[in-house]
Structure formats: C-alpha cells, structure tokens
Amino acid sequence: MKVTKEIEKLEHSAAKLTVTVAKKDVADSYSETLGKYTKHVQIPGFRKGHVPASVLERKYGEQIKMEAASDLIDKSLNEIFSDEKETENRPLPYAQPVLEKMPEFDTSKDFVYTVTYDVFPKVEVKDFGGITIKEPQVSVGEAELNEELKGIQERNAVVIDKKDDEKAEKDNIITISIVEKDEKGEEISATKRDEFTFTLGTAENVYKIDDDLIGLKKGESKEITKKYGKDEKDESLKGQTKKYSVTVKQIKVRNLPALDDELAQDVNEKFKTLDDLKKDIMRNLENAKNNKINEIKTNDLLTQLIEKYPFEIPASMLNAELDGRWRMMAQQFQTSVEELDRMITASGQKKEDMLKEWTGDAEKMLKSRIIVDSLLKSKNISVTPEEIEAEYQKIADGNGISVDEVKQHYADPRSKEYLIDEAKEQKLYKEIFAEVKVSKGDKVAFKDLFNR
Numbered sequence: 093m094k095v096t097k098e099i100e101k102l103e104h105s106a107a108k109l110t111v112t113v114a115k116k117d118v119a120d121s122y123s124e125t126l127g128k129y130t131k132h133v134q135i136p137g138f139r140k141g142h143v144p145a146s147v148l149e150r151k152y153g154e155q156i157k158m159e160a161a162s163d164l165i166d167k168s169l170n171e172i173f174s175d176e177k178e179t180e181n182r183p184l185p186y187a188q189p190v191l192e193k194m195p196e197f198d199t200s201k202d203f204v205y206t207v208t209y210d211v212f213p214k215v216e217v218k219d220f221g222g223i224t225i226k227e228p229q230v231s232v233g234e235a236e237l238n239e240e241l242k243g244i245q246e247r248n249a250v251v252i253d254k255k256d257d258e259k260a261e262k263d264n265i266i267t268i269s270i271v272e273k274d275e276k277g278e279e280i281s282a283t284k285r286d287e288f289t290f291t292l293g294t295a296e297n298v299y300k301i302d303d304d305l306i307g308l309k310k311g312e313s314k315e316i317t318k319k320y321g322k323d324e325k326d327e328s329l330k331g332q333t334k335k336y337s338v339t340v341k342q343i344k345v346r347n348l349p350a351l352d353d354e355l356a357q358d359v360n361e362k363f364k365t366l367d368d369l370k371k372d373i374m375r376n377l378e379n380a381k382n383n384k385i386n387e388i389k390t391n392d393l394l395t396q397l398i399e400k401y402p403f404e405i406p407a408s409m410l411n412a413e414l415d416g417r418w419r420m421m422a423q424q425f426q427t428s429v430e431e432l433d434r435m436i437t438a439s440g441q442k443k444e445d446m447l448k449e450w451t452g453d454a455e456k457m458l459k460s461r462i463i464v465d466s467l468l469k470s471k472n473i474s475v476t477p478e479e480i481e482a483e484y485q486k487i488a489d490g491n492g493i494s495v496d497e498v499k500q501h502y503a504d505p506r507s508k509e510y511l512i513d514e515a516k517e518q519k520l521y522k523e524i525f526a527e528v529k530v531s532k533g534d535k536v537a538f539k540d541l542f543n544r
Contacts (some may be wrong), residue, residue: 093117095168099183105213105406107183111168113203118164122199125160161197165205183211187408210406213459215466220524223396225389226533228541232377236538240373241351248358249346259307260343262293266305267342272439273315273335282435287341298326301336313339327446328436362492372492377538379490384541390521393528394460405458413454414447467520475515483515 094114101107129148134140138147149156173184189207197203251265260266272283290296292305304316316336324330349355356369363369422432436443467473475483484502488495502508 093168093171095171097172101183102208104210104404105186105409106208106210108206108208109172109189110204110206111165111172113164113168115200115202118160118197118201118203119199121164121167122156122160122197125156125163129156157197158194161194161203164203165191165207169207185209186212186406210408213403213405213409213462215401215403215459215463217397217401217463217467217470220397220528222400223393224529224531225392225525226531227389228385228533228536230381230385230536230538230541232374232381232538236377237370237373239539240377241370244355244359244369245348245351246346248355249348251344251346254310254343254345256310258343259309260292260305260340262302262306263346264292265289265344265346266292266340267344268305269339269341270299271337273337274438274440277335279337280438282431282438289342299334299336301338305338305340308340310340310343313337327449328439328441330449332439332441334439375490375492381538381541386521388541389525389530393521393524394463395456397463398456398459401463403459403462405455409458410451410454413458414450417450417454418443418447464517464520467524468516471520471523473516473520473523475512475519479515479519480512483511 094117096112098110099107100110126145126148129152130143130145132140133143133148133152135143135147135151138144169189187210189209192206192208195203195205254260254264267287267289269284269286270288271285272280274280292302294302299318300320301316301318304314304318308314314337316338317333318336319333320326320329320331322331349358351366353365356363356366359369363372418432419429422429425432425435427435433443436446484495484498487498491498502511
C-alpha cells in the first residue's frame, strides 16, 4: 500500500496525523470489499456467489464504500504505526487514534483522512542544578513513646456500657444514627447511616461533629448545622454547610490496663518485659520518621523537577487517573460508582467540580511518575539479587521479624516485583540526593511531621 503521512504536534501531548492513500489502493480496497459481497450476499433471483456487481452496487453501494474506507483506515494505520520506530518527529499513539470525520471515498481519487491521538509524554532531565532540598529536623523522645503506649492501653482496654443517665464525654465510644437533611428539612435517604461508631474527640468521625455530641445521653437526638472550611481535606465536604439529624444509640467507656510487663506480653509474646515493648516502639517510631522525611524530600525533589522541566499530560491519561480516583472514592464509601454519583448530586455538589479540584494533584502525580520512569531508564538503574537480599534484611531489622518472614511476605511474584521496583526507586533517589544540595530544614515536632 502506498501511503504518505504528515504529523503535526498539538498541545497536551497530542498529535494530528494526516494520511494519504494512493488512488490505486483505494480502487483495490473497493474491489476487494465488493468481492466479499459477491461471494456471500444472497439476493432473490440469483444464485449465491453469482450476483452481478452492478446489482450489488445499486443495492449496497454506500455500505460497500463505507466498509472499504474503514478497511483502508485500519490497514494504513496499522502499517504506519507497526513499521516505524518512535522518534521526536514521529510519536506513536498512547491512546486509540480518533477519526476527525469520515472522508469522501472515490475510487478515482487519493483517499485522505485525519486522526488525532495522544502520545506518551517525553521528558529529559539533563541536570539537577539549582535544586535545593530542605530536610526537616525531627526528634523522637518520651512524649512520642508515651503517646504510643497510651494507644496500646486504649486498644487493650475493657469496654463497658455507660449508664443511660450518663452523658457522652471525650474519649467515650459513641454509636449514632445520622442522616443529612436538605434545605427544606427533608431527609436525604442516600446519606443515612445507622450504627455509626467512633471515639469522641478523634479523627475517626468524618463528620467532625464531636463537640456537638458531648453532653448528650443515650436515646437523645439533636439537629446539627456544620460549616466546613475550604481547607477541609474531604473533597465532598470542602466549603459546604451541612445539616444533620443525629440520635445517640449507645455510649461506652474504656477501662485502661496498667502499663506493666503483663500488658507487654499481651501485646505480643515476643515481649517479655515492658522495656522490650518500649524498645520496639522506639524502633518503629524512628523508622516511621525516616520514611516520612524521605517521602518529604522526594516530593520536594519531584516538585522542583516538574517546574524545571515542564511538559504536558495527555487528556486520556489524566481522565483515566481521575476516573480511577473516583472509583477509589466509591470503594472508600463502600458503594458503587453509580450510587456515589447520586449521593454527590443529592448533596448539592457536582462531580465535574470535584474532578476539576483534583486535576492539579492528579497531574503532579502523573508527571512525577513519568519523570521517575525517565530517570530510571536514563541512569540505567537496576538491582542485583544481592541488593534484594540486603533489602529483605533491612525490612526484617526495621520490623523486628526474621528474614524468612519477610521473604514469605514477598513470595508472590507480583509482591516481589513491587519490592524490586521500590528498591530501584530508592537507589535512584540515593544517587540524586548525592548530586543535589540537601540542607537542614526547620525543626518539626514528630506528630506535625505527618500532618505536612
């Protein structure tokens, strides 16, 4: 097939491809399609396979042309994209090409059509000049240890019911039924939740109405109006004013156990004394601190690289990411995507507005991923079996378990592949942090480190 092509780069990592197929190939495609009709179409008065071409053309002329045109497009695109390697001026499709419009099909003329398609973004990080990473200064001490010990006490506490005439207080476990109301005061059935249980004064309550519930008794109800700020993390609540009807179903209180060797042994049989438990907690806190600091440094690095080497994300890639986040949100609400759509609409919000708010973060995440992949390839980062063994040992030491237990965790091929990819990325970051300037940042409290 004689094909000529012209490629024009468009915004947002897209391209326009104009293809011209020689008129001889156009005529051949038409003849081939007509031949298929001749062999298979049955028309009263003619034997199968013996219908004259003129009769078929009168009856199916436009359909034959459409099929011939579609075959030409499929074959020519396959020839163009399968035979050529991607270059700067000849990008290959990241997503299925889209035909702008079906062109005229005339066997006496060349066949010309145009498609647009998204291409995978290209970015080349040439150097790290001008990049400075600030590393937060964080210490772990008695306050953090005591906070963890308090959590262990609470998780091992004996929970008992409060008396019916006793009021709800901070740290009580409360069970409520809650439903949102519209502007007319009518209940929005899709928002109703029965037996919603959480601890007063903690982040477990997504509605953030703890203060409004303190002082209520079992069986009491209350109408609550809650205004959520624009800094609210939950996208479905940000900047909204909600009206809730709440009824207290149950109130419980925890009786905390003593901090002693017995508690340590109850937590895990590997601990013989409270001191053993404390040492394990401190090791875990140090690991958490170091992991979080590395995460902050990495995000800072990628943010600066995105600014230094700007490129655009194709629309199809961004839309797929946003759709994935929407589906994940439905899973978090333990509902279907369709039901989530109805819930959002019923609450007076628009899905389109929420996706628009997510776009900036989604674009940054996709760009970060592309930059990392590009650097892994350009620096030819790989890991040896010995390095993976060292990674097993590092994980074992950090979690106070055996290497065999770690290997069992990563026995599944997909899990091990994830570990290998993670090891490659950490190796990459180690190389980069050796090239860029890393300076001491501000002193940060341990708990504030995880709120950044």
